[in-house]
Amino acid sequence: EAQVTQNPRYLITVTGKKLTVTCSQNMNHEYMSWYRQDPGLGLRQIYYSMNVEVTDKGDVPEGYKVSRKEKRNFPLILESPSPNQTSLYFCASSFAGPNTEAFFGQGTRLTVV
Amino acid sequence: GNSVTQMEGPVTLSEEAFLTINCTYTATGYPSLFWYVQYPGEGLQLLLKATKADDKGSNKGFEATYRKETTSFHLEKGSVQVSDSAVYFCALSRTGNQFYFGTGTSLTVIP
Numbered sequence: 001e002a003q004v005t006q007n008p009r010y011l012i013t014v015t016g017k018k019l020t021v022t023c024s025q026n027m028n029h030e031y032m033s034w035y036r037q038d039p040g041l042g043l044r045q046i047y048y049s050m051n052v053e054v055t056d057k058g059d060v061p062e063g064y065k066v067s068r069k070e071k072r073n074f075p076l077i078l079e080s081p082s083p084n085q086t087s088l089y090f091c092a093s094s095f096a097g098p099n100t101e102a103f104f105g106q107g108t109r110l111t112v113v
Numbered sequence: 114g115n116s117v118t119q120m121e122g123p124v125t126l127s128e129e130a131f132l133t134i135n136c137t138y139t140a141t142g143y144p145s146l147f148w149y150v151q152y153p154g155e156g157l158q159l160l161l162k163a164t165k166a167d168d169k170g171s172n173k174g175f176e177a178t179y180r181k182e183t184t185s186f187h188l189e190k191g192s193v194q195v196s197d198s199a200v201y202f203c204a205l206s207r208t209g210n211q212f213y214f215g216t217g218t219s220l221t222v223i224p
Contacts, residue, residue: 004156031210042117042202042216043157050210058211090156092212099145099164100209104156 006105023091119215136203
């Protein structure tokens with residue numbers, strides 16, 4: 001089944017404790033992205049990748065890191081999480097090209113206390 | 114820059130009522146336009162899309178027409194069902210790797 005898989009689905013952590021949210025897709029998509037969803041703000045892009053070893057900042061990259069060492073995986077790293085990073089995070093992937101749709105993972109609910 | 118504005122919710126309708134959710138956009142160039150739906154506890158799923166002016170996207174009884182002259186992509190359905198209760202997001206993309214979303218409109222359909 002074609003899908004984007006994120007783990008974990010739920011995570012509660014403390015301020016400053018490094019964490020990684022994994023994302024994997026099995027559709028051989030070139031493009032992958034991370035978004036955060038906050039009430040009243042919709043989804044905002046954190047980082048995106050157009051291919052292996054090619055990443056770029058989205059609209060809200062501060063406090064996050066990403067890497068794309070393999071085409072299928074695109075982990076999101078929070079080196080020192082803070083409470084303002086409490087949010088619902090989505091990974092997405094798509095084929096290269098201007099008219100393609102994005103496929104989304106199930107989401108990761110992160111709480112930083 | 115690129116941005117999407119969609120009508121504020123929440124929207125509550127009775128079953129079989131007509132639905133309109135307004136969406137307008139600002140973009141450089143000629144973006145593709147999308148409607149995504151998010152059911153409780155799930156990720157976003159593509160509902161429909163349109164890639165050029167005057168295109169109509171349709172799926173599951175929902176429709177939206179790409180109107181370049183009014184920079185709009187309003188979502189409509191003639192007769193909503195309880196199962197349509199969800200959050201709906203309008204989005205645009207010019208390059209396929211960056212999507213710009215509206216704030217979402219929550220729809221509740223009551224029997």
